[in-house]
Structures are given as structure tokens and as C-alpha cells.
Amino acid sequence: MSLIKQLWIAIALVMTVAFGGSLVVSVLSARHYLEQQLQVKNIDNATALALSLTQMDKDPVTMELQVAAQFDAGHYRFIRLTAPNGDTLVEKVYEGKLEGAPSWFARLIPIHAEPGQAMVQDGWKQFATISLASHDQYVYKSLWEGTLELLAWFVFGSAATGLLGTLAIRFITRPLNDVVGQAQAIAERRFTTVEEPRTPELRAVTRAMNDMVGRLKAMFAEEAARLETLRKKVNRDAVTGLSSREYFLSHLREIIAGETFGSVGSLVMVRLVYLNELNAKLGHRRADELLKDLGQVLYNAGNGRGGQRAGRLKGGEFAVVCPTFESPTEAAKDIHDRLMKEWLPKWQNEFTDLFHLAAVRYHRDQSLADLLTRADEALAQAQAKGSNSMFVVEDGKSRMSVPAEQWRTLLTEAVRGGQLSLAFYPVVRGSEGAALHQESVIRLQTDASGTLLSAGDFMPMAANLNLTAPIDLNVVKLAIEHLSTRSGDIAVNLSAETIADFQFRNQLTELLQGYPEICKRLLFEVPEYGVFRQFDAFKELARTLKELGCRVGIEYFGQRFAESDKLSTLGLDYIKVHPSYVRGIAENTGNQEFLQGLCNMAHALGIVVIALGVENRDDLPLLAKLGFDGATGPGVK
Structure with a gap:
């Protein structure tokens, strides 16, 4: 139960006890006072009526008329004129119902006021005794109205106290909410710091959490710097700073065989x-x-x-x-x-x-x-x-010849006309070969013959024409359609140019909100260069997607390893390591050491590590030994 609810319950209990005690004291005090006033009134009225009757003729008609006039003019429960021998000469009694207060209230708080008595003289002799009692319904009415007014003030006071208490609790617990949010962020693999509150108890907790986050960030930054140094030593020429022969040829092979760039x-x-x-x-x-x-x-x-x-x-x-x-x-x-x-x-x-x-x-x-x-x-x-x-x-194959002005028409019609499709490649788990998920890559059909272009052939032009957002949104729809009829998980690639498109993010969020179960099986990944080029936008997008239940990762990771300490703020689920480090891994002991350190650092953040571009299935046991959780590439089927 939240503190706010507990506060309201506590206020309700305290105000109920306070109201009950105050009500009892107030009603009993008022009743005692009103009983005294009623008794004094009875005595005064009896004395005044007796004096009036003493001065009048003592015939029965006159006496009865005087008593009736007094009874009708006042508010009496009864007036009785009694002879010395005990006979009742005149008696008037109120026979109406109690008004101004509920009957249960009158039964709960009975009022006892003694009737007023006085003697009626006839000369020097006693003629009769007058007894009267004022009606107590007005006393009950006064008590009832006072009780209702007291109740209204207590209700108003309770509501005001509750609202003020709620605001005070929210203000007081705001630093606590920050600490809770920080703890949740750590659980989501996002290591953030919060401002220390003024409350001493919370300040100690916040400081401890911030210190822990700071140490973790420092540890990751130190490890990232060490691995970056190792990466440069292994994959760069010491004199020129350019890529070494092995690393360059691995990169060249990826460009020729992969689909990231044009054909x-x-x-x-x-x-x-x-x-x-x-x-x-x-x-x-x-x-x-x-x-x-x-x-x-x-x-x-x-x-x-x-x-x-x-x-x-x-x-x-x-x-x-x-x-x-x-x-x-x-x-x-x-x-x-x-x-x-x-x-x-x-x-x-x-x-x-x-x-x-x-x-x-x-x-x-x-x-x-x-x-x-x-x-x-x-x-x-x-x-x-x-x-x-x-x-x-200049000889050799050339790219499909499409004039620049026709690309917009071709790509727009492809999105509207269903000429985009997905091809799927397996991502397997470690050396076991069990399916981890499927990676989807986009294809564009350009003509009736069924010629298909890979993403590298047309996405650069789509980026120049600002058409990556509708294409990426269409890819997500195709993935959802695929998941609606099949089991397993699918990874979807988002363009670097798309992640900063606010309208695309809104459309994507609205689309995914309609498929909460499928979101659990959708993975979204963005190329590393796009992540660090639009880091804040990617961070927001990752948080939004994870709130919807999707998983988020970085593809072709490792080219900008010097900035990898930023991973601690993203809450990533996985990374896919660039093929340049993976190809020929069995013969490259330097890259083995680098990749093992990378896997250890990622696992410390709870991030799954997947190898891209695996050409030989025999490399899977070695990759698993180095710490890779999965692998994909032409050698993985």
C-alpha cells in the first residue's frame, strides 16, 4: 500500500476518533447546559402563570381559558392545574411528534428537565398547584444542528488535512521516488545518478546509490579504455594509425559479402x-x-x-x-x-x-x-x-541504373504497393545451435521479373530523400504480420536517420501499443554509427520501446569502442559485434583477447553479446568460450 493511501487511512482514523470524542464532549456539555436553561424556564413560566391565575376569578371556565391561552402561546409539553386534594382541574398536553431532529437522536441523548411548579392563591388560601414543562424538541433541534455543523467542520478539516498531507508526503518522498527510479534504472541496466535530497536519512541512501553508480561507471570506463587500447594495438598499424592488414581485409570482406552497403x-x-x-x-x-x-x-x-x-x-x-x-x-x-x-x-x-x-x-x-x-x-x-x-x-558490374529523380517515385510506390519484403537469417545460441531469434533484412522488388535489391542498394538514396521513416515503419508492420502467424522472435533494423524522427517515433509507439503480446517477441536494433550520432534520440527511443515490452540492441558494435562507456545509461538488451572482429577469429589471438574482454564487460551490464559475420560453423565453440551468447552469419544455418 502506498504512503499516500496509508496517510489517508491514518487521517480518517485520527479524525474519526477526534470527532467521536469531541462530539461526545460537545453534545453532553450542550445537553447539560440546555437542561439547566429548560428547567429555569419551566420554573419562571410556572411562577408567572401562577401569579396570573391568582389575580383572576376562580371559576373553572376562566381558569381553563387562561391555561389554554398560555399553552397555545408557548411551547409546552404539558400544563397541569391540580387542586390541593389532588384532583386535576385543567390539563393541556402536547400530542404532536418530535420535529427538528431524528427520533433515534432523541432516544440516544435523552433530556431530563424537572417541571416548574408554583401555587395559585385565592386570597390567603391555596387554590391549586400549577405544573408545567417546556417542550424539549427545540433542545433536540439545537443539539442536532450543532452536531451536524461539527460533523461538517470535521469532514472539511479531514479533507483539508488529507490534501495538505498528500502534498507534504509527495514533497517529502520526491527524493525517495528518485531513489526508487534509480534502483529501477539499475535493474534495467541503466546506471544513472540523482540529486542528493536535504532529508538526512534519504541523503545517506542516495549518496550510497550514487557512489555505487559512480564506481560502476568508472569501472566500465576503465575497462572500455583498456579494451580500446587493446583494439588499437591489435587492429591498427602502429605508424600510420590506419587499420592493420587483417582488420582491413576483414572489413573489406564484410562490405563485399554483407548487405549493409550497396552491391x-x-x-x-x-x-x-x-x-x-x-x-x-x-x-x-x-x-x-x-x-x-x-x-x-x-x-x-x-x-x-x-x-x-x-x-x-x-x-x-x-x-x-x-x-x-x-x-x-x-x-x-x-x-x-x-x-x-x-x-x-x-x-x-x-x-x-x-x-x-x-x-x-x-x-x-x-x-x-x-x-x-x-x-x-x-x-x-x-x-x-x-x-x-x-x-x-571502370569495368565490372554496376548498380541498377535508376535516375535520381525516379528514386522517390520508386520508393514511395514500393511502400504503398507492397513491394517491400523481409528475408530472415537465423541467430543461434552459442555452440549449441539452438535458435535465439531471427534477423530480418529488407528487400525491394524493382520490377515484374522479381529482381530484389538489398537495403544497401536503396536505403542510402532513401536517406537522401528522407524516406527512411515510412520504409522502417513498413518493415515493422511486415515483422508484426510475420509474428502473428509464426512462433519465435524477430529482430528489426531501424535506420540511423529514422531514430531522431519524432513523428516516426509517435507512429511506431501507436502501432506497437496495439500488439502488446507481439512486442515481447520484437527486437529493435540500430547500427552503432547511428546510435552515437543521435545518442540522445536513441536513448529516448530505447526507453520507449522497452516500456512497450520490446528488446533493444546495437548492431555492428565495436567501431567506436572509445564511446562504449555510454552503454551504462542505455539499458541495452544485446549487442551484435562487428564482423571485422569475428572473421578469422581462430587465427587472431589479439582479437580473441579483445572480444573476451568485451563480452565480460557487456555481461557485467547484463547485455547479451552476439557475433556477426561468422563464416565457419567450427568457430562457434571458440566464440562461446570467449563469452558470446549467440552468433549469425553465412556459416550459421
């Missing part, structure tokens, strides 16, 4: 000329500075371009994967211009011939070995062209 893109290769001569002439320190400057230019080229990543493949050979450039000519020109403006001027006085650049187009499901062979051949052609030269190979 075609560009790969740019940069090769330094005569690296040994550079080391000999510049010295180790300056040669490292040259490589570091080059790495910075290649890294900056990917700012604002999703998926673009640069890596050092070996010695003086670098590569940049450009998913947002379908044309290798455009990708090559962008990077070549940057090198010519931002890097070459600083070193060309010492070396006029520094690099060669080549670019080729890749397409989905292309062999990585074939792509790298074509890139090497293109580099040989660039070298043949001379110093600081560029060579581009």
Missing part, C-alpha cells in the same frame, strides 16, 4: 615508390612522419562517408574501400586530389616521385582474391604512367 563500390590502392630509399634518405623518424601524414590524409578522406576505411596492407602499400563511390574514377580522383594538395607539397622537394594510385570497382559476392589481383594489375598500369600518377579500371 557495388570502389577500391583505391596507393603504393609508395621506393620505400627503402625513403627510409635511407629521410631516416627512420622522418620516414615514419611521412607515412603518418599519408595515413592521416587517407583517414580524413572517409569523414562523413559511411563504411569508407583505409588500411595499410604492407610496407608502402595502402588501400581505401569506398562503398559510397560506385565510380572508381570519382573515388580515385577524390583521394588523388587530397594527396596532391594535402600531402605531396610537404615532401616533393625531397622526392618528386612519391606514389602511384589505382582504383577498381568491386561488386557483391566477388572473390576477395580476384579483387586484389585486379587492384595489383591496375597499380602496375599506374606505375607505368609515371610519377604520382593515377590509373582507373
Whole structure:
């Protein structure tokens, strides 16, 4: 029972006892006073009537008329004129009912007032004795009205006291509610602090809770920093700061085989000329500075371009994967211009011939070995062209040719006409292979022949046209329809551009409120780059979805691990680790250590960890040993 209810019950009991005691004292005091006043009135009236009768003729008619006149003019219960021998000469008695108060009230509080008596003289002789009693119904009426007035004041006082007490309790317990909310947030894996109240008892509790949350956050931040250092050590080149060969190739393989980006893109290769001569002439320190400057230019080229990543493949050979450039000519020109403006001027006085650049187009499901062979051949052609030269190979598959102005029509009609569909991939539990849930990915049918595009082929254009919200809402509807007829759980991907759309969130909430049971089987996930780009919006969305009973996670986790300490405020249910860390895990002991630490940290927050991009089912036991709770990828069926 809440404190407010307990307060009202306590007030009701106290006021009832107080009212009962006050009523008894008040009524008994008033009754005693009124009895005294009634008795005095009886005596006075009897004396006055006896004096009047003494002065009158003593014939029976006159006496009766005088008594009747007095009885009718006053408020008497009876008037009786009695002879000395005891005979009743005149008697008038009130025969009406009690008015002004309930009969039960009169029976509960009886009033006893002695009648007034006086002698009627006839000269010097006693003629008769007059006895009268005033009517007590007016006494009861006065007592009843006083009781009702007292009751009204007590009811008003109780209500006023209750309301003031409620406000006071709410004010006093507000810090307690904050502490309760903080405890609930911790249970939901959201570690937040609250302001310390002024109440000493609550301040001690709040301070202890805040200290615990602070220590947990510090512990997670320290562990995140340690793992970030380990991640950089394992997956980054020590000199240039770019991705190491293994990590870059794993990322490139994910882009080619996965569905996050378009089906075609560009790969740019940069090769330094005569690296040994550079080391000999510049010295180790300056040669490292040259490589570091080059790495910075290649890294900056990917700012604002999703998926673009640069890596050092070996010695003086670098590569940049450009998913947002379908044309290798455009990708090559962008990077070549940057090198010519931002890097070459600083070193060309010492070396006029520094690099060669080549670019080729890749397409989905292309062999990585074939792509790298074509890139090497293109580099040989660039070298043949001379110093600081560029060579581009434009052959290969291209993306579906749709004019930009037609994309809006195509996507809008797809949402309205049911041309969107879902494909499902299993997510299994550990090494056992039991189903954890199914991951849904969107497909777009573009023509009557049934050609399907993956999300990477059309969602970037949808983002440019601000159409991701209706597409994502349609995806949720498709998932609900699927769950309505089948068992199991489904994970739905939300676009990074959608989570900050307030109208979309309202529509999504309204839609999900109509399916409370299905919400328990729906999982929502957002790519990591979208989460940290719209962190506050994602935090609000996650809280809303969890209140509806859904589960929330982050997909492709680990690229921005330096900010992972923010996870403590989100209340996440799961994370899906980026395939770049998972592919080839059996041979990469450094990533094994990193992933084991990541799983330990996530489990401390109560977060389920799932591996993405598993290519070999034989890796499942190792992943389970490292701490992964589930896995998905082409090797998982």
C-alpha cells in the first residue's frame, strides 16, 4: 500500500476518533447546559402563570381559558392545574411528534428537565398547584444542528488535512521516488545518478546509490579504455594509425559479402615508390612522419562517408574501400586530389616521385582474391604512367541504373504497393545451435521479373530523400504480420536517420501499443554509427520501446569502442559485434583477447553479446568460450 493511501487511512482514523470524542464532549456539555436553561424556564413560566391565575376569578371556565391561552402561546409539553386534594382541574398536553431532529437522536441523548411548579392563591388560601414543562424538541433541534455543523467542520478539516498531507508526503518522498527510479534504472541496466535530497536519512541512501553508480561507471570506463587500447594495438598499424592488414581485409570482406552497403563500390590502392630509399634518405623518424601524414590524409578522406576505411596492407602499400563511390574514377580522383594538395607539397622537394594510385570497382559476392589481383594489375598500369600518377579500371558490374529523380517515385510506390519484403537469417545460441531469434533484412522488388535489391542498394538514396521513416515503419508492420502467424522472435533494423524522427517515433509507439503480446517477441536494433550520432534520440527511443515490452540492441558494435562507456545509461538488451572482429577469429589471438574482454564487460551490464559475420560453423565453440551468447552469419544455418 502506498504512503499516500496509508496517510489517508491514518487521517480518517485520527479524525474519526477526534470527532467521536469531541462530539461526545460537545453534545453532553450542550445537553447539560440546555437542561439547566429548560428547567429555569419551566420554573419562571410556572411562577408567572401562577401569579396570573391568582389575580383572576376562580371559576373553572376562566381558569381553563387562561391555561389554554398560555399553552397555545408557548411551547409546552404539558400544563397541569391540580387542586390541593389532588384532583386535576385543567390539563393541556402536547400530542404532536418530535420535529427538528431524528427520533433515534432523541432516544440516544435523552433530556431530563424537572417541571416548574408554583401555587395559585385565592386570597390567603391555596387554590391549586400549577405544573408545567417546556417542550424539549427545540433542545433536540439545537443539539442536532450543532452536531451536524461539527460533523461538517470535521469532514472539511479531514479533507483539508488529507490534501495538505498528500502534498507534504509527495514533497517529502520526491527524493525517495528518485531513489526508487534509480534502483529501477539499475535493474534495467541503466546506471544513472540523482540529486542528493536535504532529508538526512534519504541523503545517506542516495549518496550510497550514487557512489555505487559512480564506481560502476568508472569501472566500465576503465575497462572500455583498456579494451580500446587493446583494439588499437591489435587492429591498427602502429605508424600510420590506419587499420592493420587483417582488420582491413576483414572489413573489406564484410562490405563485399554483407548487405549493409550497396552491391557495388570502389577500391583505391596507393603504393609508395621506393620505400627503402625513403627510409635511407629521410631516416627512420622522418620516414615514419611521412607515412603518418599519408595515413592521416587517407583517414580524413572517409569523414562523413559511411563504411569508407583505409588500411595499410604492407610496407608502402595502402588501400581505401569506398562503398559510397560506385565510380572508381570519382573515388580515385577524390583521394588523388587530397594527396596532391594535402600531402605531396610537404615532401616533393625531397622526392618528386612519391606514389602511384589505382582504383577498381568491386561488386557483391566477388572473390576477395580476384579483387586484389585486379587492384595489383591496375597499380602496375599506374606505375607505368609515371610519377604520382593515377590509373582507373571502370569495368565490372554496376548498380541498377535508376535516375535520381525516379528514386522517390520508386520508393514511395514500393511502400504503398507492397513491394517491400523481409528475408530472415537465423541467430543461434552459442555452440549449441539452438535458435535465439531471427534477423530480418529488407528487400525491394524493382520490377515484374522479381529482381530484389538489398537495403544497401536503396536505403542510402532513401536517406537522401528522407524516406527512411515510412520504409522502417513498413518493415515493422511486415515483422508484426510475420509474428502473428509464426512462433519465435524477430529482430528489426531501424535506420540511423529514422531514430531522431519524432513523428516516426509517435507512429511506431501507436502501432506497437496495439500488439502488446507481439512486442515481447520484437527486437529493435540500430547500427552503432547511428546510435552515437543521435545518442540522445536513441536513448529516448530505447526507453520507449522497452516500456512497450520490446528488446533493444546495437548492431555492428565495436567501431567506436572509445564511446562504449555510454552503454551504462542505455539499458541495452544485446549487442551484435562487428564482423571485422569475428572473421578469422581462430587465427587472431589479439582479437580473441579483445572480444573476451568485451563480452565480460557487456555481461557485467547484463547485455547479451552476439557475433556477426561468422563464416565457419567450427568457430562457434571458440566464440562461446570467449563469452558470446549467440552468433549469425553465412556459416550459421
